Amino acid sequence: GFIPRCVGLLTSTHPGIQQTATEVLAELISSNKCVETILSGGGLPPLLALIDHQNDTVKRNAILVIAALVSYDAGVKDTIVSTGSVKKLINLLRAADLKIKEAAAIVLCNLSADVQVKSFLKSLNSIPSFVSILRATQDTKTQESILTAFNNFIRDGDCNQIIMQSGAAETIFTMLGNSDTVIQTAAIRCALLLSINAENKQTLHSFNAIQHLQQINASSPSLKAAA
Numbered sequence: 001g002f003i004p005r006c007v008g009l010l011t012s013t014h015p016g017i018q019q020t021a022t023e024v025l026a027e028l029i030s031s032n033k034c035v036e037t038i039l040s041g042g043g044l045p046p047l048l049a050l051i052d053h054q055n056d057t058v059k060r061n062a063i064l065v066i067a068a069l070v071s072y073d074a075g076v077k078d079t080i081v082s083t084g085s086v087k088k089l090i091n092l093l094r095a096a097d098l099k100i101k102e103a104a105a106i107v108l109c110n111l112s113a114d115v116q117v118k119s120f121l122k123s124l125n126s127i128p129s130f131v132s133i134l135r136a137t138q139d140t141k142t143q144e145s146i147l148t149a150f151n152n153f154i155r156d157g158d159c160n161q162i163i164m165q166s167g168a169a170e171t172i173f174t175m176l177g178n179s180d181t182v183i184q185t186a187a188i189r190c191a192l193l194l195s196i197n198a199e200n201k202q203t204l205h206s207f208n209a210i211q212h213l214q215q216i217n218a219s220s221p222s223l224k225a226a227a
Contacts, residue, residue: 003028003037010046010062015055022050022061028066040067051088056097062101063089070110077111086111086120093129101133101141109149118152122159126167134174135171140180146162147172147186164203169194173204 005034009021025043028034039043043065050062070075080086092104108126111117121127134146154161163169172194175187194200 001037003034004041005042007038007043007046010043010050013084015058017044018050018053019055019058019061022058022065025065029065032072035068037066039076040072044069044076044081045083046070048080048083048085049084051092059092060097060100060103061105063100067103067106067110070107074207077114077117080111081116086117087124090120090124090126090129093126093133098133098136101129102139105142106145107132109145112149112152113188118156122162125170127153127159127162131167131171134168134175135173137146140183143175143180143183145181146176146188147190150190151186151193154190160197160199162196164200169200169203185195 003025006021006024009017010025012018012021019202025034025038029038047062047066047069048179050058051066053059065117066076066080070080085107089104089108093108095101095104108117108121111132130146130149132154134143137143148165150172153168154163172187172190175183176191178184178187195204
């Protein structure tokens with residue numbers, strides 16, 4: 001079939017062929033059937049190998065496909081961890097290319113509920129990188145992924161101080177007025193979790209957090225969804 005042939009081309013020694021193969025696969029990941037075929041056809045190992053590729057387009061597309069595989073099958077996480085790919089992806093959160101940073105953030109944030117991955121993210125100081133990407137990106141999928149990861153971090157008592165000191169909390173509250181209902185809902189969930197922690201009261205007061213929350217219409221679908 002067509003997709004298995006594309007998967008086979010991921011290991012080509014010709015950079016142009018690799019780029020075309022990753023571009024095609026990245027276009028197909030909106031279909032669960034295609035994602036399943038990529039996974040069953042052994043696509044994950046060569047995609048993980050392309051994280052180190054010199055061509056930014058190849059690298060970015062490979063990571064986007066990996067993100068789709070993670071969303072489709074939770075078992076992909078074990079391979080990503082065992083191959084040492086988590087640390088490579090964390091390093092790419094500081095890449096020069098915003099699109100590469102977005103793609104890496106989506107993969108890592110989708111894995112952030114996992115205890116082992118969360119430990120990597122904390123020890124390698126990833127939260128400030130997520131904050132920087134969240135402030136720079138206009139991509140709603142990236143925004144939602146990072147806010148969902150922040151929700152996981154906030155629930156972890158050990159991460160509260162990092163969230164408050166990294167600028168994550170302030171960024172979350174500035175996103176309460178986002179016009180996208182999904183993004184606004186994710187931001188509200190994070191904001192409410194931060195607000196109920198008494199340790200955060202003074203810091204939240206410094207950037208008018210309560211006023212941000214009060215400005216949300218009580219009948220807002222985002223507020224109802226967050227509740």
